[in-house]
Amino acid sequence: MTANNNQNAEALKKSAKKQSPWAIARRKLLRNKLAMISISFLVLVTILSFLAPYIAPFDPFRVDITNRNAMPSGTHWLGTDNSGRDIVSLLLYGGRTSLTIGFVSMMAVVLIGTTVGSIAGFYGGWVDAVLMRFTDFVMNFPFLVFVIVLASIFRDAGIWALIIVISLLGWTGAARVVRSKTMSEKENEYVMAAISIGGTPFKIIRKHLLPNVMTTIIVQATLLLAVMIVAETALSFLGFGVPSGTPSWGNMLQEARQPHVIRSMWWIWIPPAFAITFTILSINFIGEGIKDAFNPKSVR
Amino acid sequence: MLIYTLRRILIMIPILVMISIVVFALAIAMPGDALSGQIDPTSSNPEYIEEMRERLGLNDPYHVQYGRWVAGILQWDFGRSFVHRMDVTEVIGQRLPNTILLSVMSLIITYILAFLMGRYAGRNPYTIGDYSIQGLNYLMLAIPSFVAAIFAIFIFSFQLGWFPATGSISSGVTPGTLEYYLSRIKHAALPALVLGALTTASYTQFLRNDIIESSQKDYVRTARAKGTSENRIYNKHILRNSIIPIVTLFGFDIASIIGGAVIIETVFTYPGIGQLLITSIERRDSAVVITITLMLSISTLIGNLIADLVYGIVDPRIRVE
Numbered sequence: 001m002t003a004n005n006n007q008n009a010e011a012l013k014k015s016a017k018k019q020s021p022w023a024i025a026r027r028k029l030l031r032n033k034l035a036m037i038s039i040s041f042l043v044l045v046t047i048l049s050f051l052a053p054y055i056a057p058f059d060p061f062r063v064d065i066t067n068r069n070a071m072p073s074g075t076h077w078l079g080t081d082n083s084g085r086d087i088v089s090l091l092l093y094g095g096r097t098s099l100t101i102g103f104v105s106m107m108a109v110v111l112i113g114t115t116v117g118s119i120a121g122f123y124g125g126w127v128d129a130v131l132m133r134f135t136d137f138v139m140n141f142p143f144l145v146f147v148i149v150l151a152s153i154f155r156d157a158g159i160w161a162l163i164i165v166i167s168l169l170g171w172t173g174a175a176r177v178v179r180s181k182t183m184s185e186k187e188n189e190y191v192m193a194a195i196s197i198g199g200t201p202f203k204i205i206r207k208h209l210l211p212n213v214m215t216t217i218i219v220q221a222t223l224l225l226a227v228m229i230v231a232e233t234a235l236s237f238l239g240f241g242v243p244s245g246t247p248s249w250g251n252m253l254q255e256a257r258q259p260h261v262i263r264s265m266w267w268i269w270i271p272p273a274f275a276i277t278f279t280i281l282s283i284n285f286i287g288e289g290i291k292d293a294f295n296p297k298s299v300r
Numbered sequence: 301m302l303i304y305t306l307r308r309i310l311i312m313i314p315i316l317v318m319i320s321i322v323v324f325a326l327a328i329a330m331p332g333d334a335l336s337g338q339i340d341p342t343s344s345n346p347e348y349i350e351e352m353r354e355r356l357g358l359n360d361p362y363h364v365q366y367g368r369w370v371a372g373i374l375q376w377d378f379g380r381s382f383v384h385r386m387d388v389t390e391v392i393g394q395r396l397p398n399t400i401l402l403s404v405m406s407l408i409i410t411y412i413l414a415f416l417m418g419r420y421a422g423r424n425p426y427t428i429g430d431y432s433i434q435g436l437n438y439l440m441l442a443i444p445s446f447v448a449a450i451f452a453i454f455i456f457s458f459q460l461g462w463f464p465a466t467g468s469i470s471s472g473v474t475p476g477t478l479e480y481y482l483s484r485i486k487h488a489a490l491p492a493l494v495l496g497a498l499t500t501a502s503y504t505q506f507l508r509n510d511i512i513e514s515s516q517k518d519y520v521r522t523a524r525a526k527g528t529s530e531n532r533i534y535n536k537h538i539l540r541n542s543i544i545p546i547v548t549l550f551g552f553d554i555a556s557i558i559g560g561a562v563i564i565e566t567v568f569t570y571p572g573i574g575q576l577l578i579t580s581i582e583r584r585d586s587a588v589v590i591t592i593t594l595m596l597s598i599s600t601l602i603g604n605l606i607a608d609l610v611y612g613i614v615d616p617r618i619r620v621e
Contacts, residue, residue: 137318142600144559145577149593152581153329230444234563237446238578256450257567259465263458273447281442 021294025215028293035289038282045279049095058086060093060247072267079267082255090247091271097248098276101163102229108167109228110221113174118205118213120175121182132179139172147231151240162241166231174220181216182209215294222287226280233276249276304612308605319597320373324366327590339382373594379587383580388591392573398468399572402488402495402565403557409496410553414503414546421504422511422542423534430508437501445560449494449567456490463490466569491568495560499553503546510542544614551607555600 019027029035048055063083072079078087120131147165154161185191186209194204210217235241236250237257244251249272255261256269339352353359357368372378378388421430440448457465463486464470470483514520515538523533562574569575573592580588 137315140315140319140597140601140604141322142555142558142596144562145593145596148562148577148581149326149330149589152589153326153331226442234444234446238563238566239582253446253450259453262450262454262465266454269450273450277439277443277447280444281438284438284442 021215021296025290025293029289032289032292034285035293038285038289041282042279042286045095045275045282046099049092049099052089052092052096056086056089056092058089060085060089061245078271079265081252081268082261085247087252087267087271090252091249091275093247094249094252094272095275097159097242097246098229098232098250099279101159101232101242101248102225105163105167105170105228105232106221106225108163109171109224110174110217112167112171113220114178114210114213114217116171117175117178118182118209121179122186122201122205122209124183128179131175135172135175138169141169143169144231144234147235148238148240151235155240159242159246162232162235166228166235170224170228170231174217174224177216177220178213181213185209185212215290219287219291219294222283222290226283226287229276229283230280301612305609308608308612312601312605315601316598319601320370320594321366323590323594323597324369326593327369327586328362328365330586330589331584378591381580381585381588383583383585383588388587391576391588392591392595395572395576398488398570399561399565399574401484402492402561402570402572405485405488405492406496406499406557406560407550407553409492410499410503413497413500414507417500418504418507419511419534419539421508422515422538425508425512433504433508437504440498440501443498445494445498446563446567448498449491449564452490452494453567463487465490468571487570491564491570495557495564498560499556503549506549507542507546510545511538514538514541547610547614549607551603551605551610554603554606558596558599 052060063085064080065083067080068082072087078091080086081090116131116135120128120135146169150165150169151162154165182205191204191208194208199207232241232248233250233253236248237253239254241250242248244254252272253269253276256273261268339349339356357365360368376389378392380386381388381391384391417433417436421433424430453465456462468484468487469480470487473480473483511534515534520533520537523537528537558574561572562577564570565572565574566578573596577589577592577596580586580592
């Protein structure tokens with residue numbers, strides 16, 4: 001009995017030794033059903049959207065006057081919109097636009113936020129003061145209002161202008177989080193050791209601090225992906241986002257700004273509404289799952 | 301506290317100046333004439349535009365124009381709206397009461413819903429009721445406001461017919477009567493419900509977690525040991541402590557309501573500031589756009605100020621910097 005217990009304890013020790021924090025987190029995440037379902041859903045939506053040119057049943061740009069606002073049928077599974085474009089095809093192509101903008105601006109925001117936050121957190125002092133005052137300053141602008149006004153000024157510049165505008169205004173939260181995490185991480189001995197053997201600030205941030213701040217960044221990135229997709233769809237819905245000819249989930253919902261469409265043509269607005277909501281929901285669940293997986297206190 | 305308040309207000313002044321510079325830069329970049337709003341935005345006659353620009357001083361160096369613009373604002377002159385043919389202050393003044401009504405109603409809805417759900421979930425954690433509230437929270441966090449608004453219109457206005465789908469007042473109601481005020485509240489109810497319900501999630505979650513945490517604390521055990529009734533413990537001892545942090549979120553709400561109102565008012569074609577902003581951009585009524593942008597930026601700034609000040613009252617440690 002005792003021998004058995006000892007053996008068990010040793011086995012536990014061994015397995016505990018072998019596991020890096022990343023391996024533990026991965027195992028926890030794999031066991032989290034909700035997060036796994038969400039990841040599968042998001043991957044599926046992404047793959048379908050990016051395969052749009054190959055699997056879409058119709059050309060999403062083809063206007064068909066004879067088939068306007070058609071009910072769902074055998075040929076058009078989800079019907080057609082006001083210009084006679086096939087909803088299923090629009091949904092696939094629209095997903096490609098919305099997800100691309102979401103991913104690209106999320107990466108830009110994470111990049112800016114991480115750079116500003118890690119520099120401010122590592123150097124401290126007046127560098128920190130200047131950078132953080134600037135962050136506070138940008139934070140003071142009402143995000144949506146400024147994005148709308150800026151997007152209206154650069155309206156003709158297309159998708160890339162939109163990505164730049166929402167990225168330039170959206171990085172403040174990430175910068176703050178990365179800064180506070182870097183500041184607490186900096187106090188550890190290994191950073192002092194790295195400084196004392198003559199590591200350059202850039203190298204210390206990149207090699208020592210960032211890997212330890214990475215979990216925070218990943219959680220932030222998932223949440224930001226959701227925020228960015230919502231920003232794009234909201235802007236397009238208001239008519240200041242993606243140019244109106246390009247299919248996107250927000251643009252599809254734009255037709256629901258007319259009450260008669262909401263009242264009697266559910267097939268036009270329900271598919272994009274569900275696509276957006278379930279995508280955001282799955283991203284949020286993934287974010288929660290990752291946060292939980294990296295939290296050593298959680299016992300799931 | 302007084303010194304802290306004064307210091308926080310003094311910090312605002314340079315930020316205000318910087319915000320005004322950014323907004324001015326936007327005004328310069330905007331199509332048409334955003335500073336005084338006197339050039340016809342639909343005109344494409346280059347001679348007319350050049351003549352007007354010269355007359356209004358739009359060809360002066362930027363710092364001269366900026367000085368003139370700020371001097372005008374300090375005298376409450378925000379230029380004229382070309383579309384509405386009246387002063388910008390007047391156009392905004394007509395819409396502002398609608399937006400204030402909407403914001404106040406949505407705040408009340410947020411607090412009532414969050415209070416009820418948070419309290420219930422906090423008192424009965426890990427039960428079916430708690431899990432349903434949590435599930436609802438996840439859904440409300442995920443659903444974008446305009447999608448929620450469309451669903452709300454579809455269900456409550458068209459299927460059930462409880463609320464009007466658009467506008468802020470029924471036609472043919474005389475101002476000043478009770479019917480008039482009821483009609484206004486009825487029109488604001490559905491947009492306020494959507495706006496308020498979506499921000500409930502974070503409050504509910506916060507209140508729930510705080511109540512659960514507090515219920516493990518020593519003072520609660522003492523109260524229980526003395527034989528205090530469960531209701532009294534939760535209502536008097538725990539809730540009072542849990543409500544304090546929530547109060548501090550109020551300032552940040554102003555910022556989130558501003559963004560939310562722009563979208564919600566547009567979906568419901570509710571004639572408030574947000575909808576005015578969107579229609580003015582569409583009609584190139586730049587003077588109105590710039591004034592609203594400035595106004596909303598300053599409101600956000602004041603919201604953050606209130607958040608900081610309330611936080612200073614609640615948590616004295618913040619005051620020492």
